[in-house]
Amino acid sequence: MDESTPAPATVPAPAAPVPAAAAESRGAVARRTRLTALIVACALFMQNLDSTVIATALPTMATAFGADPTHMNVALTSYLLSLAVFIPASGWMADRYGTRTVFRAAIAVFTLGSVLCGRADSLTFLVVARVFQGIGGAMMVPVGRLLLLRTVAKSELVAAMAWLSTPALIGPVVGPPLGGFIVTYFSWPLIFDINVPIGILGITLVTLFVEDVREPTSAKFDxxxxxxxxxxxxxxxxxxxxxxxxxxxxxxxxxxxxxxxxxxxxxxxxxxxHPAPLLDFTLLRIPTFMVSVAGGTVFRIGIGAIPFLLPMMLQLGFGKSAAQSGMITFASSAGAIVMKPAAMSALRRFGFRDTLLVNAVISALLLALSAAFRPSWPLFAIYVVLLSGGFFRSLQFTAYNALAYADVPRERMSAATSLYSTIQQVSLTFGVSAGAGALVISMALSGNEAPQLPDFSWAFIAVSFISLTAAPLSLFMPRSAATEMSGHNG
Missing domain, CATH: 1.20.5 (Single alpha-helices involved in coiled-coils or other helix-helix interfaces)
Known part of the structure; x- marks a missing residue:
């Protein structure tokens, strides 16, 4: 109907199907977004869980291999080093072969590496299998994130990124107690074999429900x-x-x-x-990407010390068993799960800048409050602090992970995920080192040969101060930053 043709005002029926169709279309997009995010999150949870679940199984594995337990740490470092080497190549691979193809292949390589780890009969065999497994893990993390960036609308990206923040927080906390349980009541190969059904399911779901998107590239591999x-x-x-x-x-x-x-x-x-470097530092000229990288790095350094400091304090300072400390530290993961529905509401109301500014302060204070934990504290009070801390930390990670890509051009998304994932990996390593270093310094100053409760307290205060430095970095962007994602009107 054109403008010259009169239409009866009392008959609105012809226009009715349009909003209904639009609503149906939006509903379908939202369902696909949730499904894609869930598939990627499950794969990332498998990777995060596996990187920590092995820790408590190393002594048992050393006995099975007839190896010196002090040498078993190489099984952890070989995996981390494999990630560091191959993560930078993930963006080019995704552009060249397609995000779905590379993500599916990464799950397959990781799963096959898990099978090989479970069949290891010597430390050498295990290290080689862990390196192979790390190649798959190096592709899963950034390419999974890239898959979301290329298939999810910006207005839905915050909700999608909330799914990715949760497994990153849960995996390091669940891994050690789960590994101890499996080794105690079953056999150590099961800690790797549990990845097989998850991997097969992931490959199937990616094949059936995930689109294959790519950015054509003519750049040669660097x-x-x-x-x-x-x-x-x-x-x-x-x-x-x-x-x-x-x-x-x-x-x-x-x-x-x-x-x-x-x-x-x-x-x-x-x-x-180089015209197309694997790690493109010119992306840091984008204010929102720079704030996410700089603020996220120092925030992660402080938070990354928790899986190292908290279980050790509970076991050495409180006299808790490994199982008891595992159940207590799990509370922070529960807080992260509760956060997911609240992330979008907080960002819509306050915007990225103010949310990151205030939330960093709250998160740092809750982390510092862990320094006051003592055996005389009611268990309920400790749970409240850890649950609250997990909630606000997860909100911060979700905001950083979404903000990083708010203003990145589509053709540079793969380069952005490679750089962001690499810096994330390095910052997490810094976190453990910062916690261990603060503990060692406190012991040296106090003259303690073994860590005491006051040493853990000073270590928690030190790493909370590192996380606190993320707050003022948010001021380097305007209040109106990334409003398309947050829906904030200022």
Whole structure:
């Protein structure tokens, strides 16, 4: 009907199907968004769980292999180093072969690596299998996030990212007690075999329900960049992992950190000349991406110390068993689950800048409150602090993860996920090192040969201060930042 044709005002029927169809379309998009987010979240949970579940099983595995238990830590570091080497290549791979194809292949590689780990009969076999498994994990994390970025509308991205923040918080907390339970009541290969049905289900769901999207690229693969970033990141992370722990000679730790810094400098010079570097630092010129990276890094460093400090304080300072401490630390994960429906409401009301500013302060204060924990505290009070802390930390992670991509052009999304995921991995390593370093310094100043409750208290205060420094970084963007995602009207 054109403008010259009169229509009876009392007959609105012809217009009725339009909003109904639009509502149906929006409902279908929302359902697909939730399904895609859930599929990606399950895969990321598998990866996060596996990276920590092995920790409590290492002594039992050492006995089975006839190996020195002190040497078993290489099974953890080999996986982390594999992640550091291959994460930078994930963006180029997704552009070249498609996000669905690469994500599905990553799940398959990770699952096959899990099978090989469960069949290991020596430490050498296990390390090789863990490196192979790490290749799959390195592709799953950033490509899974990229899959959401390319299939989800910006207005729904915050809700989708809430699904991704939850497994990242739950995995490190659930992993150690679950590993201890499996080793105690079953056999250690089961800690790897539980990934098999999850992996098969993930591959099936990705094939059936996830779209295959890609950005055409003619750029050649940056092999020199991969070598420099891989050597730099793995050396630096190895140095930070061993710093202050007495695992290797201090000279070796210092040398590895030095090699990492040198390779980072060489990579930076290389990236300035390369037309399509694997890690593109020019993305940091985007204010919202810079705030998310800088603020998220220091925030994660403080929060990343919790899985190291809290269980140790509960066991060494409170006299709790590993199982008891695991049930207490799980409370922070429960808080993260409760947060998911609240993230969108908070951002819509306050916007990204004010939410990140105030929430960082609240999260840091709740983390610092853990320093006051004592055996005389009612268990209920400890649960309240941990539940509240998990809620606000998860809100912060969700906001950072969504904000990072608010203003990134579509053609640079793959580069952004590679850089963001790499920095995330490094910051989590910093978190454990910061917690361990603060504990060692407190012990040295107090003259304690073994950590005492006051040492844990000072360590918690130190890492909470690191997280607190994320708050003022939010002021480097306007209140109107990322309003398309948050729906905030200022």
């Amino acid at each position: 092999f020199r960049g991969l070598a420099l970033s891989g050597i730099g990141l793995s050396s630096f992370m190895f140095g930070m992992e061993t710093a202050g722990r007495g695992v290797v000679p201090p000279a070796l730790t210092a040398a590895m950190i030095g090699v990492g810094v040198l390779c980072a400098l060489l990579y930076w010079l290389h990236a300035r000349r």
